[in-house]
Amino acid sequence: MQRFLNFGGKMEQAIQIINLDIQGMTCAGCVNSVEKALGNVDGVDLAEVNFALNRAAVHYNPEIANPSVLESAVEEAGFEAQRLKDTEDAPEPSEQSEQEYLKFRSKMWLALGFSVPLVLLAMGPMLGFSLPNWFAPETEPLRYGLIQLLLTLPVLWAGRDFYTKGISTLLHRTPNMDTLVAMGTAAAVGFSLWNLFGTQLNAEGFYFETAGVIIALILMGKSLEAKSRSRASAAISSLLKLRPKEAVLVHEGKESSISIDLVHPGDVLRVRPGSIVPADGIVVEGSSFVDESMLTGEPLPVEKTVGDHGSSGSEVTGGTLNTNGVLTIRVQRVGGETTLSRIIRLVENAQLAKAPVARLADQVAGVFVPVVLVIAAFTGVGWWLSGASANEILGYTVAVLVIACPCALGLATPIAIMVGTGTGAQHGILFRNAPALEAAHRLDTLILDKTGTLTEGRPKVTQIITVDTKNQKQAQTELLKLASAVEQGSEHPLGRAVVAEAEKQNLELCK
Incomplete structure (x- = not known):
């Protein structure tokens, strides 16, 4: 572009x-x-x-x-x-988000599976139940600490990315949320190890469960974020599904099925009834009605025929549905140049663009982490100067580090834009950019001109008129049965509307 x-x-x-x-x-x-x-x-x-x-x-x-x-x-x-490649075999956005969700979910369950017993072990005496003497903190503090350490190690493994990314961003002088989590949990684990293997064994100084719970909860939040992204990007995926995987190539009178990636401008393709038009082109043989509702919003199919007296045939758009006839088309545009690809690109660009409120949120989040690190340092120094114990200093400092993660601040607005533009695309409304979406709440007048914009987008039977006025009900039923019998194999929306009305009235269709 x-x-x-x-x-x-x-x-x-x-x-x-x-x-x-x-x-x-x-x-x-x-x-x-x-x-x-x-x-x-x-x-x-x-x-x-x-x-x-x-x-x-x-x-x-x-x-x-x-x-x-x-x-x-x-x-x-x-x-x-x-x-990012502009190819049709690239993973769909929702597919990528779903893979990310599954990855975080497996890590979350691993962390929760060891964090729950770790919390019960550490908080048991506070919850009012006593532990067996062979690993109780009063009688066997070393064994008590080693068991907590063994339960903590799998949790640290599940959250290892926090440490690798947190340290990396810190070295690059761009600290982020991972830095906060890594520093907070590392401080808790390090202080616990000091009380376990240091000069004096102190069971009251074990904070293994703090690190375990923090990592488990953060991973749970990551899983929910990935799930939200998967749902929000479903709109682009639904548009991508309109692209057929294969096309029927006509060469020297013979048909062969080829991958859509191998189609080039000038190729002649055959489109059968009920098939998706594989690419933009013009009709060179046959006639049919094509459902273009995904493109124009019109509920009724548009007739496509060969041109008369040497004129070009009707244009067809990739992604539209051929309803009843067989069409032979000559390809004009493929890949990223098709109308459907441009629509998809428009939706993607609208989701990538930032609304003014999103820019403000990112600017705040950009300075948030360094400010939190400074506040945490002042917190620790302040409590140290006040004469607090090492346990208190660690507790307050870690609390400042881990509760100040700005993930929701930067995720809420992008997710809202994705959902808004995606839902609009599913209903035929395309936003050119994010600022247009943000400005939509100030609209007080909306002017519409397209048939189908304010309707359901599909025809249905509203009235049946017969010549026989004496037995009108019976005549209407008989007429509907005959009409539905004729149309039950049709792909035309008017024919489907007749069949739907017959099914609604529980009529037995003639074979």
């Missing part, structure tokens, strides 16, 4: 737009770090990162910057970047 800049009548170099898949982002603070890294590259005009989609849209001047430089800038910031 590209656009041109015009200054003083001179056409400048086209600004290219590339979409990158960003991996390693865990909170809104990461969004700010990636945008800052991309924005600092010479030649970058604009960089927008969407946390919910894990994607970045970068506008750059190809004479100054290139995709490799952009990828390197992201990697230097501690994240992974990969160019």
Whole structure:
């Protein structure tokens, strides 16, 4: 994708737009770090990162910057970047989010499975029940601590990504939520190990359960976030499903089934009744009615025929439904140039774009983590100066670190934009960008001109008129039975409406 800049009548170099898949982002603070890294590259005009989609849209001047430089800038910031291919075999957004959800869910259950007994073991005396003497803290504090340590290790393994990413972002001077979790839980585990293996064994200084519960709860939150992203990106997936996987190629009078990826402009394809039109093209043989409701909102199919007297035939759009006749079409546009692909790209760009409120949230989240680290440091120093015990200092400092995670701050707005634009696309409403969606709440007048916009988008029988007025009810029933018998094999919406009315009245259709 590209656009041109015009200054003083001179056409400048086209600004290219590339979409990158960003991996390693865990909170809104990461969004700010990636945008800052991309924005600092010479030649970058604009960089927008969407946390919910894990994607970045970068506008750059190809004479100054290139995709490799952009990828390197992201990697230097501690994240992974990969160019998004415009191919039809690329994983669907909801499929990627579903895989991410399953990954977090398995880690969550592993962490919960060991955290629950760990909490019961650590909090048992406070909950009013006593532990067996062979590992009670009063009689066997060493064994009591070792059991807690063994239960903590699987939880730490489940949350290992917090430490690898948290340390990496800290070294790159872009601390994020993982940094907070890693520092808080590492402090709790480290202090517990000191009380277990240090100069004096102190069972009251064990905070293994604190680290276990924090990691388990954060993983639970991550699972819910991934599930939300999976549902929110279902709109693009539903549009992608309109793309057929195969097409019927006609060559020298013979038909052969080929992958849609092998179709090129100029190929002649055959589209049978009930099939999806595989690509944009013109009709060269046959006639039929094509359901274009996904494109225009019109509930009734449009007739497509061969051109008369040498004129071009009717145009057909990929993704529309051929209802009743056989069409032979000559392909004009394939892949990313088709109308359906442009619609999908419009929805994706609207979801990638940031509304003003989203920019504000990301700016706040970008400075949130460093501020929290400073507050946690002041908290620890303040309690130390007041003469508090090491246990109290650790407890207050860890509390500040782990409760101040800004994930909801940066996730709520992108998810809302994804759901809004996605739901609109499913109902035939396309938003050009996120600011348009945000401005929609100020509308007080809406002007509509398309048939089907305010209707259900499908015809139905409302009245049956017969010549016989004496036995009108019986005549109407008989007429409906005959009409539905004729139309029961039809794919035409009017025919389906007649059959639906007969089924509604529980009429037995003639064979």
